[in-house]
Amino acid sequence: MNITNGKFRSDRAKQEIADFFGLPRDSILDVPKMVIVGNVELSVENHLGIIKYTANSVTIAIPQGKVTVRGKDLVISGITRTLMEIRGRIESLDLLPESD
Amino acid sequence: MTLRSLWSHFKGYVIIRITGKAVEDFINQAYASEIELWNLARIDGKSVLTCIYLQDLPRAGKILKTTNCKGRVERRVGLPFLIMKLAKRKGFIFGALLFSVGLYVLSSFVWFISISGCDKISCNDIAKFVEEQGIKVGTPRGRVDPASLGKGILAEFPSLAWVGVNIKGTTVSIEVSEKTLPETEPELTHLIASEDALVVNIIVFSGEPAVNEGDTVTRGQTLIEGSVCPPLGYEKDGEEKKEFISAKGVVMGRVWRTYRDSLNLIRRLETETGEIKRTVYFFLGPYEFRIGPKEPPFKTYVEKRSVYGIPSLEDNNVKSAVRLTVIEYKKTERSIEILDRKEILGDLRKKAYIYMKAKMPRGAKILDEREDLEYSAGGEWVYTLTIETIEDIAQEMREHRS
Structure with a gap:
C-alpha cells in the first residue's frame, strides 16, 4: 500500500525495460490494470x-495510492x-496518489 | 442461469448480512484468506449483504470475530440445503427408496420378447417355442440363457440358418435368418446331339430312344426323350399325379471335323523410311494459310493429321473458327517377301491341330486323320485337315414343366 523512495528508481528501470521490449506495462510494473465497461462495470486487477x-x-x-469510484447503487x-x-452506475473515477 | 451460478447452486451458498464498523476489513481479510465473496451490496452505513459458499462459513465466522463484525444468515440457496430440507421428510425418503428398489426389481424381469427376420416361418411358431422353453413376459432375466435358447430354436426349426438372441434391458430380441433353398421346379431332361454324327451305338438308361444305330443325326436333333407318365400303380388315376422321367444314356457317334485354310506364301511389307514432310494449315475464319506442300510429296506414305483449335462451346461437331491443322507425311517403302512353303505348312498344321483339339470333347477317340494339300482354282495352295472321332454325342437339354 505504500511507495518508498527507494522503489522509485527500480520502477523507472522496469519502465525502461518495458518500453524497450514493447511489453505491456502492467505485467512488469506493479500497477493496477483497470478495465471500465461503459459506465456499468469496472474491473481492477492487481488491487x-x-x-x-x-x-x-x-x-x-x-x-501507488488509491482509486475512488463514485456512482450509484455500487x-x-x-x-x-x-x-x-464493481457494478452499478459509475459516475467518476479518481486516481489519487498516496499523499492525498 | 450462468455456469457460475449453476455451480454455486450445486455447492450451496448463503447470503449473509455483515454488520459492524469495519466491514471493509472483513472483506479484505476474507478475500486474502481465499474466501470467495460476491454480489456485495451496501444496505446502510453499518451493514453489507454478501454471498458466500457454505463451505467457507466456518472460516468466515472466525474472521467476523477478529474484525468485530456480526454476521446473520439471510437466505440459504443451493442443493445442499435442498437435500437437508428433503432429508427431514421421511415419507419422501421412503418413496425415493421404494422407487429405486422398484426400478431395480422390475428391470430384472423380461418384459418384451421381439422376434425379427421371419419370412416363411411364422414368428408365432418361434414365439410359441420360446414360451415352451419357459421364457415369457415376467421371467427373471437371469433365467434366460441366450446361447442355449439360440441353439434350441435352431434345432427346432431346421430351415433357419442362424439365430441370434440378445438381451437388451428388459427386451429379449431374437433375430433369425432363414436358409435360402434352391427352387425345385419340375424339369424334364432330353438328350440331344452335340454334333452332326453317325450313331454307332446307343445305350438307354432311362427315357425313350428317338434314333437308331446307323442313323445320321444333325446337331440339336433329339436322341433320347424324357417322358411324363403316371407312376407305377396309378395309371388309371388320370392326370392327378405325374412323374417326370429324365432321359439318361450314352450315344456314341462318329464325328468328322475339318479344318481348311489357304497357304499364304507372299507377305507384303510396308516400312517407314524415316523421311517426314509436314504441311501446316492455319484457318482463321474464312481465310486459310498453308505452309508446306499441298499434295502429298511421296508415292507411298502414311498420313497423320492433328487438329488444334479453340473448342467451340455450342457444339462439338462445328469446327472452331480458329484452328491449326498439321499433316505429317511419313514416306514408306513397299516390299514383298516370298516365304518358305515348308515353314508355312508347318505353322498351319500346328494351328489346325490346336483348333481341332479345342473342338473335340474329352474322351473322344480318334479313328482317322487325313491331310490334303491341293492347288485350288483360285491359284492358291489349300490345306485341309479332317479328323474322324468316335465320341459321346449326347448333350442334356432341360425343359421346364410346371
Whole structure:
C-alpha cells in the first residue's frame, strides 16, 4: 500500500525495460490494470483491497495510492486476490496518489 | 442461469448480512484468506449483504470475530440445503427408496420378447417355442440363457440358418435368418446331339430312344426323350399325379471335323523410311494459310493429321473458327517377301491341330486323320485337315414343366 523512495528508481528501470521490449506495462510494473465497461462495470486487477465501501463510492487501495469510484447503487460483484469487479452506475473515477 | 451460478447452486451458498464498523476489513481479510465473496451490496452505513459458499462459513465466522463484525444468515440457496430440507421428510425418503428398489426389481424381469427376420416361418411358431422353453413376459432375466435358447430354436426349426438372441434391458430380441433353398421346379431332361454324327451305338438308361444305330443325326436333333407318365400303380388315376422321367444314356457317334485354310506364301511389307514432310494449315475464319506442300510429296506414305483449335462451346461437331491443322507425311517403302512353303505348312498344321483339339470333347477317340494339300482354282495352295472321332454325342437339354 505504500511507495518508498527507494522503489522509485527500480520502477523507472522496469519502465525502461518495458518500453524497450514493447511489453505491456502492467505485467512488469506493479500497477493496477483497470478495465471500465461503459459506465456499468469496472474491473481492477492487481488491487490491494478495499479502503471504504458505501453505496455511492468505493475506495480501492492500489500500489501507488488509491482509486475512488463514485456512482450509484455500487455493488462489488466479485472479489478475489487478483481481481475486483464493481457494478452499478459509475459516475467518476479518481486516481489519487498516496499523499492525498 | 450462468455456469457460475449453476455451480454455486450445486455447492450451496448463503447470503449473509455483515454488520459492524469495519466491514471493509472483513472483506479484505476474507478475500486474502481465499474466501470467495460476491454480489456485495451496501444496505446502510453499518451493514453489507454478501454471498458466500457454505463451505467457507466456518472460516468466515472466525474472521467476523477478529474484525468485530456480526454476521446473520439471510437466505440459504443451493442443493445442499435442498437435500437437508428433503432429508427431514421421511415419507419422501421412503418413496425415493421404494422407487429405486422398484426400478431395480422390475428391470430384472423380461418384459418384451421381439422376434425379427421371419419370412416363411411364422414368428408365432418361434414365439410359441420360446414360451415352451419357459421364457415369457415376467421371467427373471437371469433365467434366460441366450446361447442355449439360440441353439434350441435352431434345432427346432431346421430351415433357419442362424439365430441370434440378445438381451437388451428388459427386451429379449431374437433375430433369425432363414436358409435360402434352391427352387425345385419340375424339369424334364432330353438328350440331344452335340454334333452332326453317325450313331454307332446307343445305350438307354432311362427315357425313350428317338434314333437308331446307323442313323445320321444333325446337331440339336433329339436322341433320347424324357417322358411324363403316371407312376407305377396309378395309371388309371388320370392326370392327378405325374412323374417326370429324365432321359439318361450314352450315344456314341462318329464325328468328322475339318479344318481348311489357304497357304499364304507372299507377305507384303510396308516400312517407314524415316523421311517426314509436314504441311501446316492455319484457318482463321474464312481465310486459310498453308505452309508446306499441298499434295502429298511421296508415292507411298502414311498420313497423320492433328487438329488444334479453340473448342467451340455450342457444339462439338462445328469446327472452331480458329484452328491449326498439321499433316505429317511419313514416306514408306513397299516390299514383298516370298516365304518358305515348308515353314508355312508347318505353322498351319500346328494351328489346325490346336483348333481341332479345342473342338473335340474329352474322351473322344480318334479313328482317322487325313491331310490334303491341293492347288485350288483360285491359284492358291489349300490345306485341309479332317479328323474322324468316335465320341459321346449326347448333350442334356432341360425343359421346364410346371
